[in-house]
Amino acid sequence: xxxxxxxxxxxxxxxxxxxxxxxxxxxxxxxxxxxxxxxxxxxxxxxxxxxxxxxxxxxxxxxxxxxxxxxxxxxxxxxxxxxxxxxxxxxxxxxxxxxxxxxxxxxxxxxxxxxxxxxxxxxxxxxxxxxxxxxxxxxxxxxxxxxxxxxxxxxxxxxxxxxxxxxxxxxxxxxxxxxxxxxxxxxxxxxxxxxxxxxxxxxxxxxxxxxxxxxxxxxxxxxxxxxxxxxxxxxxxxxxxxxxxxxxxxxxxxxxxxxxxxxxxxxxxxxxxxxxxxxxxxxxxxxxxxxxxxxxxxxxxxxxxxxxxxxxxxxxxxxxxxxxxxxxxxxxxxxxxxxxxxxxxxxxxxxxxxxxxxxxxxxxxxxxxxxxxxxxxxxxxxxxxxxxxxxxxxxxxxxxxxxxxxxxxxxxxxxxxxxxxxxxxxxxxxxxxxxxxxxxxxxxxxxxxxxxxxxxxxxxxxxxxxxxxxxxxxxxxxxxxxxxxxxxxxxxxxxxxxxxxxxxxxxxxxxxxxxxxxxxxxxxxxxxxxxxxxxxxxxxxxxxxxxxxxxxxxxxxxxxxxxxxxxxxxxxxxxxxxxxxxxxxxxxxxxxxxxxxxxxxxxxxxxxxxxxxxxxxxxxxxxxxxxxxxxxxxxxxxxxxxxxxxxxxxxxxxxxxxxxxxxxxxxxxxx
Numbered sequence: 001x002x003x004x005x006x007x008x009x010x011x012x013x014x015x016x017x018x019x020x021x022x023x024x025x026x027x028x029x030x031x032x033x034x035x036x037x038x039x040x041x042x043x044x045x046x047x048x049x050x051x052x053x054x055x056x057x058x059x060x061x062x063x064x065x066x067x068x069x070x071x072x073x074x075x076x077x078x079x080x081x082x083x084x085x086x087x088x089x090x091x092x093x094x095x096x097x098x099x100x101x102x103x104x105x106x107x108x109x110x111x112x113x114x115x116x117x118x119x120x121x122x123x124x125x126x127x128x129x130x131x132x133x134x135x136x137x138x139x140x141x142x143x144x145x146x147x148x149x150x151x152x153x154x155x156x157x158x159x160x161x162x163x164x165x166x167x168x169x170x171x172x173x174x175x176x177x178x179x180x181x182x183x184x185x186x187x188x189x190x191x192x193x194x195x196x197x198x199x200x201x202x203x204x205x206x207x208x209x210x211x212x213x214x215x216x217x218x219x220x221x222x223x224x225x226x227x228x229x230x231x232x233x234x235x236x237x238x239x240x241x242x243x244x245x246x247x248x249x250x251x252x253x254x255x256x257x258x259x260x261x262x263x264x265x266x267x268x269x270x271x272x273x274x275x276x277x278x279x280x281x282x283x284x285x286x287x288x289x290x291x292x293x294x295x296x297x298x299x300x301x302x303x304x305x306x307x308x309x310x311x312x313x314x315x316x317x318x319x320x321x322x323x324x325x326x327x328x329x330x331x332x333x334x335x336x337x338x339x340x341x342x343x344x345x346x347x348x349x350x351x352x353x354x355x356x357x358x359x360x361x362x363x364x365x366x367x368x369x370x371x372x373x374x375x376x377x378x379x380x381x382x383x384x385x386x387x388x389x390x391x392x393x394x395x396x397x398x399x400x401x402x403x404x405x406x407x408x409x410x411x412x413x414x415x416x417x418x419x420x421x422x423x424x425x426x427x428x429x430x431x432x433x434x435x436x437x438x439x440x441x442x443x444x445x446x447x448x449x450x451x452x453x454x455x456x457x458x459x460x461x462x463x464x465x466x467x468x469x470x471x472x473x474x475x476x477x478x479x480x481x482x483x484x485x486x487x488x489x490x491x492x493x494x495x496x497x498x499x500x501x502x503x504x505x506x507x508x509x510x511x512x513x514x515x516x517x518x519x520x521x522x523x524x525x526x527x528x529x530x531x532x533x534x535x536x537x538x539x540x541x542x543x544x545x546x547x548x549x550x551x552x553x554x555x556x557x558x559x560x561x562x563x564x565x566x567x568x569x570x571x572x573x574x575x576x577x578x579x580x581x582x583x584x585x586x587x588x589x590x591x592x593x594x595x596x597x598x599x600x601x602x603x604x605x606x607x608x609x610x611x612x613x614x615x616x617x618x619x620x621x622x623x624x625x626x627x628x629x630x631x632x633x634x635x636x637x638x639x640x641x642x643x644x645x646x647x648x649x650x651x652x653x654x655x656x657x658x659x660x661x662x663x664x665x666x667x668x669x670x671x
Contacts, residue, residue: 028438029437035054036054036206040203040384041386047190048101059094059125086128093121097190126449130446135497137497150173151163151164170461191456192306193449194445197445200311209437214395223356224242230346230350233342239264243289244326253544254544256545279546279563280561281329282552283548286549287564294371317586321585332567369387447500468513482518487535490502494537502533503533506529514529524579532571539561540565584600610624
């Protein structure tokens with residue numbers, strides 16, 4: 001469920017790694033995964049032990065996977081020395097807390113010189129590891145936060161305070177106070193974001209890695225093709241469904257694009273979709289994977305922690321909005337297929353549902369176990385642990401069935417040699433899964449570590465309350481304007497931060513304003529920010545998922561990004577719908593819920609039709625313009641206004657259907 005990285009297999013360039021370094025990466029990665037499994041299911045550890053050991057191993061992986069290039073990109077002794085220094089910094093960061101935790105707790109608030117020095121080393125090491133694993137933007141924002149804490153009359157940099165606008169002024173803090181906040185407390189680097197990354201997120205990333213290496217990805221793609229392949233625009237619809245399934249497991253939009261897009265984009269192009277359309281459809285569908293239960297993205301675990309709600313409750317309330325999002329993308333795909341006169345694939349070109357289920361039904365067992373255990377209110381970390389064990393048990397059972405029944409029936413002779421080779425291959429896959437899970441977790445864990453620095457500074461300086469005051473001032477108390485500001489802020493942050501980090505930073509800054517000043521329920525405020533944080537994947541000028549789709553489709557990145565932006569409009573509209581119709585999330589009388597869901601689906605369908613200018617047949621411009629205020633009325637929390645909007649949309653869409661029937665009748669008589 002990492003939300004960063006460019007490869008669905010193993011992130012981190014292999015080109016500059018010598019064989020000993022590759023072995024060391026494997027050793028550290030497998031050790032990290034085994035440590036996480038041990039603490040998740042056998043012996044839970046204390047807060048600081050868990051988080052400090054996790055961060056230490058993650059940073060070691062970051063420096064090994066992303067070595068410092070020398071001049072002209074050639075590794076030299078200086079580059080190797082710098083990497084070695086930072087590796088020692090990673091060891092010191094985690095090892096110091098593990099070895100001296102009791103003494104540190106006993107002198108809480110009265111830090112020794114060694115505490116401060118190690119805290120400085122830890123902060124610099126975290127920022128550099130994040131620069132390598134996540135990108136420069138994350139490190140710059142972390143450094144700006146530290147400088148902001150120093151700016152003020154009592155800070156290390158009092159001269160910097162005079163450049164701050166009046167509303168952002170604060171007293172300023174010295175080095176000891178800031179290091180104590182960032183490294184030696186529970187509100188900085190080892191705060192809640194790192195706590196979630198070191199427990200829930202990692203274990204589900206590992207679960208996704210095991211599903212990936214065992215072939216679950218191909219199973220879900222084949223399942224989607226078997227279900228939709230013969231419909232109009234079948235490969236595109238399969239892309240939507242497969243991306244929903246794969247994205248729910250991986251939680252990474254970019255990895256989802258590369259994984260499913262390798263199969264779906266070429267088939268979409270062959271069917272008649274333009275290259276930039278095919279790449280955009282895949283990017284929009286893959287982005288939705290992070291909001292699709294049961295796993296969702298890493299942010300869903302953070303929502304559960306921040307709101308103090310059971311993770312299962314977050315999953316439950318996310319089901320309907322996620323279905324609304326994918327239904328909108330699906331409708332866009334269908335409309336384009338109708339407009340361009342596409343047909344589905346031939347039956348002979350598609351996998352059969354019976355064959356797909358017969359070959360891969362066992363991939364559903366770990367997911368069923370996962371959902372069942374979540375419903376039993378078990379801890380998400382323990383749920384992930386048992387889901388992984390189920391996955392391994394299924395793999396062993398599958399091997400036993402092959403060995404005892406399938407191989408003899410097919411006439412294969414099973415000897416000690418072939419059995420040994422099969423066991424060796426299975427062991428290699430097991431080690432590969434453990435390594436892949438750790439590698440995939442590096443980016444999100446480092447993002448959470450730097451996000452902890454930002455959260456720590458916000459808590460220390462009171463920046464969150466200041467930001468709330470600014471939002472009230474700029475929006476004039478208008479909720480819609482405030483939400484637009486949040487959307488724009490998420491877009492700007494998303495240009496330099498991964499989704500998880502963007503969500504953490506935004507919710508710390510704007511969350512108090514949305515809940516306290518504008519009265520948005522806590523859970524809805526978090527969901528809105530979480531959804532808006534996804535938009536950087538599909539919104540130019542930096543649409544990462546769109547660019548990944550363009551690379552596979554062979555199209556222009558910006559054209560593909562704009563297509564993805566269009567297809568992913570649900571990311572903008574559905575959060576608005578949740579804010580103005582909170583009963584869709586918070587619950588209410590069944591008739592109200594049914595009515596709210598109905599108008600939501602109708603409005604999103606009308607929006608897709610108005611944007612494309614087509615539903616059952618071509619739409620005139622006046623009809624499309626009439627639909628826009630009717631769609632807006634469906635979002636307004638007043639029954640009479642909603643009824644009026646629904647009536648206009650129903651009449652407009654019914655008129656479009658009748659026009660299509662007349663056209664069909666005329667063409668039939670002409671024929």
